[in-house]
Amino acid sequence: MHELSIVTHVAKTLDELAEENHLSKIGSVTLEIGEVSGIMTDYFEECWDYFKRKHPLLKDAKLYIEVIKAVTFCEDCKQEYETVEYGKICPYCHSEHTYLVEGNECNIKQIEAEEKEDQQLS
Amino acid sequence: MKVIELHKTVTASNDRDAEVLRKELKEKGVFFINLMSSAGSGKTTLLKKTISDLQHEYNIAVLEADIEADVDARAIEALGARSIQVHTDGMCHMDAxxxxxxLEEMGLENIDLAILENIGNLICPAEFATGASKNVMLLSVPEGDDKPLKYPLMFQTSDALVITKMDALPYFDFDLEKCKERVKYLNKDIQIFPVSAKTGEGMEAWEDWLKEEIKKWKED
Incomplete structure (x- = not known):
């Protein structure tokens, strides 16, 4: 839905991180993406490949995506269930009083990076 | 290669930029609201009516964000308010x-109330903070009372919901009470104002809320 703009936000965060930590190159980026975050992971990967060619810091960066399963909690029967399979209605007691526990994330988990040479010497 | 653990949300840097902007606007004395809704829900019509009602009390400026065209900014300028059109070139939301x-391009000298008319959609604008002190969303009667079920995040991030086009209520199966109940379930603190900018119904309650929020913000 707005995968390309999310890629630009990831890049901005990494630019700042590279500046702070004197990084010359990013080798990989691991993202955690929730199943119901609205982000299409295959489309996200295409946006990443398009964007990184224009961005020197990221040009060799591999993208790893870890999908976080979506889990919903029912306030009435206090049970958790899989969101993607059952949606908003609790499969145990058919209550609508449910909320998402996890599955809406879009986090940068970790990166692999090289430091600038002058930094390594000092 | 070394591994750096981040565990940062993608929107973290935007949240920080938004917070900086919010503080700067506070220093300048500009109360800034972010108006969000789907396309065609009546943002510009609500704004035009609100501006005519309040422009004797506040100097108002409007930042019109659209993917293209400048019809909205021209409509606002025709009322005598300051306005600028921002083209996002295909981007589906405004970030900080x-x-x-x-805002910098438009200029904020002597402005007390600035309003962002965000891109018309109920999904992406909810995820990106803009630096506004209050988020206001619109839902029009023809869109249907089931929207809180489909786009919960937008209702959760808004401080006020204006239900527009109330004059069209007799022609649609829109259950106002059910809609309010669904919205309150998602966000118990949200203020709900059913209005018709066309007939003026409910406009006073919405404008009183806005005035009260500006007053509270100034005293804070």
């Missing part, structure tokens, strides 16, 4: 950086 650029 784009909002800052737009």
């Amino acid at each position: 950086g784009m909002t800052r650029q737009g």
Whole structure:
């Protein structure tokens, strides 16, 4: 839905991180993406490949995506269930009083990076 | 290669930019609201009516964000309010950086109330903070009372919901009470104002809320 703009936000965060930590190159980026975050992971990967060619810091960066399963909690029967399979209605007691526990994330988990040479010497 | 653990949300840097902008606007004395809704829900019509009712009390400026065209900005300028059109070039939401650029370009001298008319959609604008002190969303009667079920995040991030086009209620199966109940379930603190900018119904309650929020913000 707005995968390309999310890629630009990831890049901005990494630019700042590279500046702070004197990084010359990013080798990989691991993202955690929730199943119901609205982000299409295959489309996200295409946006990443398009964007990184224009961005020197990221040009060799591999993208790893870890999908976080979506889990919903029912306030009435206090049970958790899989969101993607059952949606908003609790499969145990058919209550609508449910909320998402996890599955809406879009986090940068970790990166692999090289430091600038002058930094390594000092 | 070394591994750096981040565990940062993608929107973290935008949240920080938004917070900086919010503080700067506070220093300048500009109360800034972010108006969000789907396309065609009546944002510009609500704004035009609100501006005519309040412009004797506040100097109002409007940042119009659209993917293209400048019809909205021209409609606002015709009322005598300051306005600028921001083209997002296909982007589906405004983030704090784009909002800052737009506000700086428009200029905020002597302005007490600035309003961002965000891109018309109920999904992406909810995820990106703009630096506004209050988020206001619109839902029009023809869109249907089931929207809180489909786009919960938008209702959760808004401080006020204006239900527009109330004059059309007799022609649609829109259950106002059911809609309010669904919205309150998602966000118990949200203020709900059913209005018709066309007939003026409910406009006073919405404008009183806005005035009260501006007063509270100034005293804070």
